[in-house]
Amino acid sequence: MIMPLLKGLQITFSHMFKKPVTLQYPTERPAIKPNFRGLHVLNVSHDRAKCVACYLCPTVCPAKCITVEAGEDAKHDKFAAKYEIDMLRCIFCGYCVEACPVDAIRMSETFELANYTRADFTFTKERLLEKK
Amino acid sequence: MVNLTVDNKQVTVPKDATIYDAAKSAGIKIPILCHDKKLHPFGGCRMCLVEVEQMKGRLIPACTTPVTEGMIVRTSNDEIVKARKLVLELLLLKHPIDCPVCDAAGDCDLQNLTYEYKVNCNQFVDEKFNHEIDYVNPIIERDMNRCILCGKCARICDEIVSYGAYSVINRGLEAKIGTEFDGPLNCEFCGSCVSVCPVGALISRPFKFQARWWALSKTKTVCSYCGTGCQLTLGCKDNKVLTTVYDEDQGFHNGQLCHRGRFAYQFVNSDKRLTTPLIRKNGKLVESSWDEALALVTERLTQAKAAPASLAALSTAHLTNEELFLFEKLFRGTLGTDNIDHSAGFAHAALTEGLKASFGTVASPSEILDIQKSNLLLVIKTDAYETHPVIGFEINLGVKRKGVDLRIVSDKRGKLGKLPGAQTTVHTPGSELLLLNALAKVIIDAGLADAAAPGLSELKAALAEVSLEKAAAATGVSADEIAKLAKDYAAAEKALILLPIGLGYPGHNAALAEACANLAILTGKYGKEGTGLLVMGEKNNSQGAADLGIHPKASGLNGSAIIDACISGQVKTLFVAGENPVVSYPNRAKVEKALEAVDFLVVADLFLTETAQLADVVLPAVSFAEKSGTFTSVGRKLQQVKQAVKPVGLAKSDFEILNTLNAALGGQKYLNQSELFAEIAANVPAYAGLSQAALGDEGKLLPVAPSAKLVPVAAQAAAPVAGKLALVTGSALYHSGTMSRFGEGPMLVCPNAYAELSAADAKVLKIEDGDAITVKSDTGSVSVTAKVGYRLPQGVVFAPYHFGEGSINAVTDGKAVTWVTVGK
Numbered sequence: 001m002i003m004p005l006l007k008g009l010q011i012t013f014s015h016m017f018k019k020p021v022t023l024q025y026p027t028e029r030p031a032i033k034p035n036f037r038g039l040h041v042l043n044v045s046h047d048r049a050k051c052v053a054c055y056l057c058p059t060v061c062p063a064k065c066i067t068v069e070a071g072e073d074a075k076h077d078k079f080a081a082k083y084e085i086d087m088l089r090c091i092f093c094g095y096c097v098e099a100c101p102v103d104a105i106r107m108s109e110t111f112e113l114a115n116y117t118r119a120d121f122t123f124t125k126e127r128l129l130e131k132k
Numbered sequence: 133m134v135n136l137t138v139d140n141k142q143v144t145v146p147k148d149a150t151i152y153d154a155a156k157s158a159g160i161k162i163p164i165l166c167h168d169k170k171l172h173p174f175g176g177c178r179m180c181l182v183e184v185e186q187m188k189g190r191l192i193p194a195c196t197t198p199v200t201e202g203m204i205v206r207t208s209n210d211e212i213v214k215a216r217k218l219v220l221e222l223l224l225l226k227h228p229i230d231c232p233v234c235d236a237a238g239d240c241d242l243q244n245l246t247y248e249y250k251v252n253c254n255q256f257v258d259e260k261f262n263h264e265i266d267y268v269n270p271i272i273e274r275d276m277n278r279c280i281l282c283g284k285c286a287r288i289c290d291e292i293v294s295y296g297a298y299s300v301i302n303r304g305l306e307a308k309i310g311t312e313f314d315g316p317l318n319c320e321f322c323g324s325c326v327s328v329c330p331v332g333a334l335i336s337r338p339f340k341f342q343a344r345w346w347a348l349s350k351t352k353t354v355c356s357y358c359g360t361g362c363q364l365t366l367g368c369k370d371n372k373v374l375t376t377v378y379d380e381d382q383g384f385h386n387g388q389l390c391h392r393g394r395f396a397y398q399f400v401n402s403d404k405r406l407t408t409p410l411i412r413k414n415g416k417l418v419e420s421s422w423d424e425a426l427a428l429v430t431e432r433l434t435q436a437k438a439a440p441a442s443l444a445a446l447s448t449a450h451l452t453n454e455e456l457f458l459f460e461k462l463f464r465g466t467l468g469t470d471n472i473d474h475s476a477g478f479a480h481a482a483l484t485e486g487l488k489a490s491f492g493t494v495a496s497p498s499e500i501l502d503i504q505k506s507n508l509l510l511v512i513k514t515d516a517y518e519t520h521p522v523i524g525f526e527i528n529l530g531v532k533r534k535g536v537d538l539r540i541v542s543d544k545r546g547k548l549g550k551l552p553g554a555q556t557t558v559h560t561p562g563s564e565l566l567l568l569n570a571l572a573k574v575i576i577d578a579g580l581a582d583a584a585a586p587g588l589s590e591l592k593a594a595l596a597e598v599s600l601e602k603a604a605a606a607t608g609v610s611a612d613e614i615a616k617l618a619k620d621y622a623a624a625e626k627a628l629i630l631l632p633i634g635l636g637y638p639g640h641n642a643a644l645a646e647a648c649a650n651l652a653i654l655t656g657k658y659g660k661e662g663t664g665l666l667v668m669g670e671k672n673n674s675q676g677a678a679d680l681g682i683h684p685k686a687s688g689l690n691g692s693a694i695i696d697a698c699i700s701g702q703v704k705t706l707f708v709a710g711e712n713p714v715v716s717y718p719n720r721a722k723v724e725k726a727l728e729a730v731d732f733l734v735v736a737d738l739f740l741t742e743t744a745q746l747a748d749v750v751l752p753a754v755s756f757a758e759k760s761g762t763f764t765s766v767g768r769k770l771q772q773v774k775q776a777v778k779p780v781g782l783a784k785s786d787f788e789i790l791n792t793l794n795a796a797l798g799g800q801k802y803l804n805q806s807e808l809f810a811e812i813a814a815n816v817p818a819y820a821g822l823s824q825a826a827l828g829d830e831g832k833l834l835p836v837a838p839s840a841k842l843v844p845v846a847a848q849a850a851a852p853v854a855g856k857l858a859l860v861t862g863s864a865l866y867h868s869g870t871m872s873r874f875g876e877g878p879m880l881v882c883p884n885a886y887a888e889l890s891a892a893d894a895k896v897l898k899i900e901d902g903d904a905i906t907v908k909s910d911t912g913s914v915s916v917t918a919k920v921g922y923r924l925p926q927g928v929v930f931a932p933y934h935f936g937e938g939s940i941n942a943v944t945d946g947k948a949v950t951w952v953t954v955g956k
């Protein structure tokens with residue numbers, strides 16, 4: 001009867017001499033692992049988004065939170081006239097990154113996405129574009 | 133029949149079948165890139181290679197090899213798969229593989245096969261093509277870098293469309309699909325080539341980048357432009373119609389569409405659509421609620437009910453059968469007026485009066501499928517191609533594949549006349565009746581008439597005065613030519629007459645239909661396969677409107693008479709459902725005056741048309757894509773229209789509008805439109821026993837029981853007026869009625885009103901192609917663009933009637949020929 005109790009106390013004691021795991025966030029920052037899936041970023045190349053509006057990411061997205069609208073530019077090429085992710089619905093699965101045939105989207109280390117209004121969770125193309 | 137074994141399955145197929153057909157009938161799919169069931173076998177892509185036991189040692193193309201008795205076919209084994217992979221590798225060597233930006237992705241045969249055969253590396257290397265992309269024409273983007281040279285585009289354009297815009301130019305690696313002098317494409321823009329292209333080398337520019345193929349919801353329905361009644365599939369996304377999707381298994385036409393069907397669907401989601409009711413207050417149309425608008429209309433109609441003669445109603449034949457039936461119930465039944473009509477009266481008289489007199493029914497005794505089964509086609513006016521282009525494709529196929537002898541009687545030359553062996557008899561404008569009477573006379577005089585034909589003696593007596601020489605002089609056709617045509621017609625085993633009718637053709641009236649019917653009846657060429665008379669109603673539901681009696685039955689006024697009665701003050705209240713008389717009825721000034729004179733004008737339409745602008749109340753109605761019901765096409769095919777998208781704004785279907793009004797005015801209230809179909813089936817003999825559900829995707833052919841009678845018709849030539857040109861009106865290929873103006877395609881290709889002149893007249897008048905000209909008649913004058921060509925004989929001017937600005941009805945007055953002067 002007493003043995004299990006003592007065993008438990010032993011563990012408690014041993015932890016008193018170990019380093020704590022709790023981070024004093026936000027003063028202390030976590031080290032982010034390479035495969036972390038945070039806020040999306042639209043990659044830029046030659047001063048424009050690499051996205052060609054192929055609609056593969058909105059097609060594959062299980063949460064159906066990506067809205068793409070294609071446009072035709074002056075050279076008759078396809079580009080994303082609209083690219084929006086509703087971050088409230090995103091489940092951070094990363095399928096969109098996997099689906100992209102032109103490496104136009106990646107997921108960053110940004111995880112602090114809290115905000116005050118619902119509208120602020122709609123990430124438009126401008127907000128998603130890679131900041132260099 | 134031939135028996136063979138395909139992949140261990142016993143198959144029995146007709147002896148003209150290929151191995152591909154045999155496999156298909158057994159449910160076995162052989163991959164193909166260059167084959168299309170509508171086209172002659174080609175055997176170019178080598179994807180369909182199969183192994184035949186009796187021809188071991190090499191692989192056999194399935195799409196070009198006819199079946200033989202006892203053949204043992206294997207459609208897949210390691211060797212075949214290897215061969216197919218090689219074909220794909222070779223194709224992918226030059227193909228840009230820009231699937232992410234190619235609109236064909238998802239519906240691309242090359243992409244699908246590459247995936248199916250797991251071609252993920254290539255044993256060869258080479259540079260890609262660097263062809264210039266054709267962005268010049270507004271409809272079809274031609275990116276020959278993506279082309280796999282299957283040749284389907286060139287073949288369909290030649291075999292079915294008979295335009296011949298493409299052919300393979302250059303040789304070997306340089307080979308590509310080119311146009312005339314390798315310039316930009318300028319053609320009929322029917323889009324057939326786009327629909328069959330297995331890759332994204334040809335794409336629709338109006339739909340470019342609008343949506344991915346897999347994101348479209350597809351609804352099978354019926355085209356709402358002309359009377360051909362082509363079935364089409366609407367591709368919709370986010371409650372918008374974005375494109376038409378090709379389905380080779382749809383309809384008698386195997387998914388073929390014309391420019392209007394394929395590229396003019398944008399009117400459904402046009403920004404110009406009416407979204408709320410409008411009421412005229414202090415001389416201006418202001419937005420209102422449905423309650424207010426309908427209360428006002430109900431009030432005025434209640435007043436009119438007391439004096440039904442002062443009430444009239446015009447409808448368009450674009451409405452569904454159910455709506456037309458309700459329209460008739462409301463105005464003839466509940467409100468008691470006989471002043472109801474559509475299409476100005478004359479544009480359906482060929483059916484409702486002509487065929488009624490000749491065959492005792494308001495429907496043609498023939499169907500569209502008879503065209504290819506006939507031996508001789510007599511087409512009244514080459515315009516039959518322009519008014520009903522997909523029927524035109526049937527004529528092309530009949531002539532080119534079945535060896536049908538094509539004869540055209542027309543006041544101008546046209547595309548049909550260029551078909552192999554086609555003979556065009558060009559007569560003076562307005563002399564069709566004289567010519568047809570002369571043909572009848574020749575048939576009788578030559579003893580080729582069926583002695584038992586009912587009414588023969590009356591016809592003989594009536595034609596006694598007709599002399600071939602006089603007819604020749606008046607029609608401008610030599611007596612020999614008339615006699616030959618008549619004899620050839622009578623001698624043909626099976627002969628079919630095609631008569632297009634519509635608002636552009638005031639001369640194509642009851643008398644002309646009777647004169648045509650006389651030929652068929654005289655020679656006994658009706659009631660059998662491949663014979664008879666096909667009267668081609670202009671609008672998608674012209675036939676339905678005729679069947680359901682949307683025209684005055686007793687002493688009521690017809691369309692044109694209603695306009696006159698508005699001016700004289702007899703008609704005080706006018707309800708217009710979808711019709712646009714200001715542009716489409718003869719004599720624009722008179723129509724405008726009439727609509728202004730009338731005390732209360734209600735217009736229910738999709739757009740604020742020229743007519744709606746004059747209304748006291750405008751009700752926003754919905755298009756064919758936003759409602760369900762049935763249409764009856766040329767040749768009595770009853771087909772289902774299915775709702776694809778929700779109505780825009782507050783717009784309501786004509787069914788809802790008419791139903792509310794009918795109930796408010798003391799009539800019956802219906803729960804839904806299918807209830808009305810049940811009533812049609814119970815009341816209209818031709819529709820007896822049918823139900824909407826039973827129509828399925830295919831539709832049903834309505835029965836017809838012609839009881840023939842020869843009807844003598846008096847003919848008079850339009851006397852020429854010295855120094856004036858003969859103006860004839862009609863349809864332009866890219867347009868249909870006045871609604872195609874709200875479609876994107878037609879307005880990109882043919883945006884302005886024009887008048888077509890012969891090169892000889894143009895030279896005399898010093899007019900060049902593209903000049904702004906004024907056409908003047910006793911009725912009025914109008915400014916249009918000149919088009920100079922070789923189609924018209926000297927002294928004849930042709931103008932299409934679809935346009936609001938420069939509308940030709942400013943100069944016409946309901947006669948077959950208008951005498952005009954033309955100047956800069």
Ligand code: SF4
Nearest residue numbers: 061090091093094096
């Ligand atoms: S991470 Fe997943 S849920 Fe989020 S946008 Fe991408 S595919 Fe959609």
Ligand code: SF4
Nearest residue numbers: 051052054055057100
């Ligand atoms: S998959 Fe890539 S290229 Fe395609 S729409 Fe998404 S981000 Fe753009």
Ligand code: SF4
Nearest residue numbers: 289297319322323325
């Ligand atoms: S659009 Fe029609 S006419 Fe023009 S090239 Fe294609 S098939 Fe031929």
Ligand code: SF4
Nearest residue numbers: 279280282283285329
């Ligand atoms: S353009 Fe299309 S249809 Fe024409 S040959 Fe090339 S791949 Fe075939």
Ligand code: SF4
Nearest residue numbers: 355357358362390393
């Ligand atoms: S307009 Fe007539 S011919 Fe053209 S697709 Fe529609 S129904 Fe067919």
